[in-house]
Amino acid sequence: MAAAAAIGLAYNELRADKLPLIRAPLRETRRVAKLEQLMPSVPPVTESQESDDMKEEPSLGPAQEEPPKAEKTGKPVAAKLEPKAETARRIAGDQERPVSSAETPADRKAVEEKPLKEPENTDQNVQALFTTLEDAKACFDSKTALFVDARPAEDYQAEHVPGAVSLYSEKLSELYDAVLGATPKDKLLVTYCSDPECSAAVELADQLVARGHTRVVILLEGLPGWKSAGYPTVSGKASPK
Amino acid sequence: MKSRSISRIFSSRGLAVVCRVVVAGVFIYAAVGKIQDPAEFADAVMGFRILPLQFVNIFAIILPWVELIGGVCLLSGVLVTSSALLLVALNVMFMFAVGSAMARGLDIECGCFTLSQAHAKVGWSLLARDVAIILLCLPLLSGIAGREGKSKEQQAMSDEQ
Numbered sequence: 001m002a003a004a005a006a007i008g009l010a011y012n013e014l015r016a017d018k019l020p021l022i023r024a025p026l027r028e029t030r031r032v033a034k035l036e037q038l039m040p041s042v043p044p045v046t047e048s049q050e051s052d053d054m055k056e057e058p059s060l061g062p063a064q065e066e067p068p069k070a071e072k073t074g075k076p077v078a079a080k081l082e083p084k085a086e087t088a089r090r091i092a093g094d095q096e097r098p099v100s101s102a103e104t105p106a107d108r109k110a111v112e113e114k115p116l117k118e119p120e121n122t123d124q125n126v127q128a129l130f131t132t133l134e135d136a137k138a139c140f141d142s143k144t145a146l147f148v149d150a151r152p153a154e155d156y157q158a159e160h161v162p163g164a165v166s167l168y169s170e171k172l173s174e175l176y177d178a179v180l181g182a183t184p185k186d187k188l189l190v191t192y193c194s195d196p197e198c199s200a201a202v203e204l205a206d207q208l209v210a211r212g213h214t215r216v217v218i219l220l221e222g223l224p225g226w227k228s229a230g231y232p233t234v235s236g237k238a239s240p241k
Numbered sequence: 242m243k244s245r246s247i248s249r250i251f252s253s254r255g256l257a258v259v260c261r262v263v264v265a266g267v268f269i270y271a272a273v274g275k276i277q278d279p280a281e282f283a284d285a286v287m288g289f290r291i292l293p294l295q296f297v298n299i300f301a302i303i304l305p306w307v308e309l310i311g312g313v314c315l316l317s318g319v320l321v322t323s324s325a326l327l328l329v330a331l332n333v334m335f336m337f338a339v340g341s342a343m344a345r346g347l348d349i350e351c352g353c354f355t356l357s358q359a360h361a362k363v364g365w366s367l368l369a370r371d372v373a374i375i376l377l378c379l380p381l382l383s384g385i386a387g388r389e390g391k392s393k394e395q396q397a398m399s400d401e402q
Binding site: 001003004005007008009011012017019020021022023025155197198199 | 279283294298306307310
């Protein structure tokens with residue numbers, strides 16, 4: 001037993017993706033997005049920061065010491081540890097140009113229809129943020145978010161958030177095109193799974209960010225928390241759009 | 242007479258070798274997947290809600306190596322009885338975990354074989370599989386499969402019989 005423990009610990013240290021010996025609660029691993037980031041129509045917290053906020057793309061990397069003003073805009077909430085949104089798009093292999101006021105819907109459509117490359121590099125520590133139950137419900141009520149169920153299909157069919165799509169995190173590459181292929185990259189996505197320590201929603205969110213989605217958050221409480229709060233759920237397959 | 246026949250069956254060296262190979266194969270296969278992806282195994286352990294959060298990762302790191310070493314020892318015929326006893330103890334622990342999860346109504350994957358695409362959920366079939374593995378270890382616990390701990394005289398006597 002002692003030999004097995006020693007070998008196991010030594011092997012873990014040698015791994016590139018070594019597991020931390022002491023597991024921290026998932027809740028402590030990244031920040032919570034502010035409501036104004038999820039819903040751009042909500043005004044920033046303080047007016048004095050507003051003009052500064054509009055000048056730059058906020059980057060919300062949870063592990064970085066970001067300037068507080070960067071959090072106040074309704075801009076991308078998919079947190080990137082690199083400071084520039086353009087860099088994150090490059091990482092995701094997105095061909096998208098920076099959005100400008102002169103861009104027409106036709107231009108945007110042409111960009112979206114271009115086949116996107118697979119993410120060239122997914123180990124850039126690109127991360128999504130958490131969201132609270134209340135904020136997720138606000139987005140649900142305002143119909144600004146698309147909920148993405150990270151659980152297996154049978155769990156989704158048993159019960160899910162109304163309007164949610166099923167995208168089992170372990171089959172992302174097979175299901176992505178059919179489920180989210182036509183979804184705009186700036187659409188707010190809220191991933192969830194079965195409980196606060198279920199990492200499927202977290203992994204799915206990070207993979208969606210790596211694929212170029214700029215507004216992805218994780219409902220850490222998952223479906224049980226959603227139900228406990230008295231929010232609605234439905235069962236069965238998703239109805240066709 | 243009947244009890245002698247049954248005893249002979251269980252004493253059969255051939256049966257013991259088959260049991261060793263099967264049980265060792267199961268545990269080595271299970272261990273390899275968990276060693277390759279300890280994070281997935283740790284997530285599965287989390288699902289059982291038995292261990293305190295702080296110990297989940299350490300458990301996920303160490304247990305697969307215990308399984309691997311036990312399986313390799315069994316397969317190679319070294320310390321067979323001790324290895325079989327260890328693997329029986331592991332199986333009893335797994336049965337406790339699965340039974341506990343079932344009693345609490347947890348709908349979770351067992352995390353037993355992370356290499357397999359079909360991740361089994363906790364249920365009676367898992368318990369039955371663990372019982373089967375324990376039964377396969379019984380001939381090994383009788384110490385027939387290896388020559389460890391036997392004196393030459395004892396070996397000669399058993400050979401005469």
